[in-house]
Amino acid sequence: MSVTIKPVYDSARQSNPALTELKELRNYWYLLKQLVRRDILTRYKRSVLGVAWTMLNPLGTMLIMSFVFSNLFHMVGNYSIYLLCGLLVWNFFSQSTNAAMSGLVWGGSLMKQIYVPRTIFGISAIGTALVNMVLSLVPLFLVILVTKSPVYWTVILVPFVILIVAAFSIGVGLTISTLAVYFPDVLEMYQILLMAWMYLSPIMYPEDIIPAQYLGFYRLNPMYWMIKLFRALIYEGRVPLLSEIWPALAYSFGALVFGWIFFASKSDEYAYRI
Amino acid sequence: MDRVIDLNQPAIELRNVSVQYRLPTERVGTFKEYAIRWLQRKITYAHFWALDDVSFTVHKGEVFGLIGHNGAGKSTTLKVISRVLRPTKGRVLVYGKIAPLIELGAGFHPELSGRENIFLNGALLGYTREQMEAVYDDIVEFSELKPFIDAPIRTYSSGMYARLGFAVASAHVPDILILDEILSVGDESFQKKSYDRLLGFQSQGTTVVLVSHGMGRIEELCDRAALLEHGKIKAIGKPAEVIAAYRSDQN
Numbered sequence: 001m002s003v004t005i006k007p008v009y010d011s012a013r014q015s016n017p018a019l020t021e022l023k024e025l026r027n028y029w030y031l032l033k034q035l036v037r038r039d040i041l042t043r044y045k046r047s048v049l050g051v052a053w054t055m056l057n058p059l060g061t062m063l064i065m066s067f068v069f070s071n072l073f074h075m076v077g078n079y080s081i082y083l084l085c086g087l088l089v090w091n092f093f094s095q096s097t098n099a100a101m102s103g104l105v106w107g108g109s110l111m112k113q114i115y116v117p118r119t120i121f122g123i124s125a126i127g128t129a130l131v132n133m134v135l136s137l138v139p140l141f142l143v144i145l146v147t148k149s150p151v152y153w154t155v156i157l158v159p160f161v162i163l164i165v166a167a168f169s170i171g172v173g174l175t176i177s178t179l180a181v182y183f184p185d186v187l188e189m190y191q192i193l194l195m196a197w198m199y200l201s202p203i204m205y206p207e208d209i210i211p212a213q214y215l216g217f218y219r220l221n222p223m224y225w226m227i228k229l230f231r232a233l234i235y236e237g238r239v240p241l242l243s244e245i246w247p248a249l250a251y252s253f254g255a256l257v258f259g260w261i262f263f264a265s266k267s268d269e270y271a272y273r274i
Numbered sequence: 275m276d277r278v279i280d281l282n283q284p285a286i287e288l289r290n291v292s293v294q295y296r297l298p299t300e301r302v303g304t305f306k307e308y309a310i311r312w313l314q315r316k317i318t319y320a321h322f323w324a325l326d327d328v329s330f331t332v333h334k335g336e337v338f339g340l341i342g343h344n345g346a347g348k349s350t351t352l353k354v355i356s357r358v359l360r361p362t363k364g365r366v367l368v369y370g371k372i373a374p375l376i377e378l379g380a381g382f383h384p385e386l387s388g389r390e391n392i393f394l395n396g397a398l399l400g401y402t403r404e405q406m407e408a409v410y411d412d413i414v415e416f417s418e419l420k421p422f423i424d425a426p427i428r429t430y431s432s433g434m435y436a437r438l439g440f441a442v443a444s445a446h447v448p449d450i451l452i453l454d455e456i457l458s459v460g461d462e463s464f465q466k467k468s469y470d471r472l473l474g475f476q477s478q479g480t481t482v483v484l485v486s487h488g489m490g491r492i493e494e495l496c497d498r499a500a501l502l503e504h505g506k507i508k509a510i511g512k513p514a515e516v517i518a519a520y521r522s523d524q525n
Contacts, residue, residue: 011357116400
């Protein structure tokens with residue numbers, strides 16, 4: 001009688017949503033590239049300077065903040081570079097998680113009509129931020145050259161730190177986008193949270209202004225460790241200690257695994273909800 | 275036209291499929307509200323079965339029509355087949371690659387050029403770069419947009435937009451084609467062209483599931499049809515008979 005062939009799609013056959021999602025993402029690799037490309041091309045499409053704004057933006061912020069704060073905090077090293085290091089890591093994290101959240105809401109109208117892996121909007125947001133991050137390394141090195149600061153060999157380790165921050169951002173981005181699907185207010189709440197988080201991280205001030213009795217709490221902040229690693233490589237020119245690496249790795253890996261599983265476990269419901 | 279419908283070979287199988295939408299009776303949009311209501315056990319939902327125990331099989335190479343009133347569950351059926359919704363109960367089996375003809379140009383970005391949007395839209399439909407490059411010229415020619423292909427798509431008229439959308443979505447011959455009331459694109463000559471293209475798919479063995487309110491089109495195109503009413507299959511069989519059931523129902 002009939003030849004039994006395997007169905008391409010079987011709604012009943014889904015053992016593990018988190019793994020299915022990972023597998024499907026591989027099939028849609030080209031879409032991921034297209035989405036990142038689209039975000040980068042369209043963001044500055046109508047401006048004259050175009051993508052150069054990605055580099056001018058942190059440079060401008062750095063100039064203003066250096067002007068305001070450099071007399072406030074008397075630091076031994078070069079404040080501009082100290083600041084720029086923190087700012088780049090922070091911008092990467094805040095931009096990508098924000099974009100992941102609004103991307104899912106944007107992608108919602110599409111997800112109601114065609115099948116695409118649900119995580120793809122979150123991941124592509126991180127991809128876009130990653131490109132921006134790499135581009136904004138250019139003004140950082142420009143400042144290093146202009147101020148005649150030393151360039152350390154440890155900069156070659158920077159990609160590892162960027163990967164750690166990226167994994168952390170994916171985890172946080174997926175978690176908050178899942179929440180945002182259920183509660184749209186999360187979009188607004190997250191902005192306030194980010195603001196507080198930024199001031200609680202050693203971005204524009206030196207760490208030693210934190211009173212010693214609060215340092216224990218202060219160091220619970222994952223961004224503290226990410227920024228520390230990045231600065232160690234570029235600003236201080238040393239290989240981070242193991243005791244500095246493992247908290248960053250643990251936070252990053254933990255967030256990634258949690259966010260991915262949490263997001264995937266709810267992914268069937270998005271088309272019903274958004 | 276020689277078409278082979280293999281009755282032993284299913285393309286799509288729905289086995290006792292039910293889909294339940296859960297509509298909150300009052301919209302709860304914030305954490306605070308949600309928390310308060312949860313504590314008070316006051317979160318109430320209206321449960322609504324959009325599909326209720328629906329079973330049918332579409333054979334390979336068949337053109338299958340879905341008819342029914344608004345809200346009868348036609349679009350939900352298409353969503354369940356195209357993997358957008360996982361059914362609440364029951365099982366859906368699909369044998370082959372699906373090309374959904376979605377609301378045309380849903381994934382277009384206004385600031386990108388026609389050319390860039392072709393690749394973006396193709397990627398959304400699950401095609402690779404090579405697959406899109408292979409059909410690129412055909413898409414441009416079919417949509418009749420050659421002079422405008424490098425202009426941002428925001429400068430296009432709605433007709434041009436729709437033409438490009440249709441050209442991309444129908445660029446490859448799919449195993450299974452899902453059509454939701456879509457054959458009203460562009461002017462008359464373009465409609466004729468898109469209609470011919472679909473007939474061409476049909477002759478190449480593509481299985482087609484289509485939703486339409488145009489009974490003439492259902493009768494003309496379909497091998498079989500099903501009538502949906504309140505999420506249940508009311509009639510299934512020869513298009514003429516199913517349409518008759520639909521009409522008698524209306525009176």
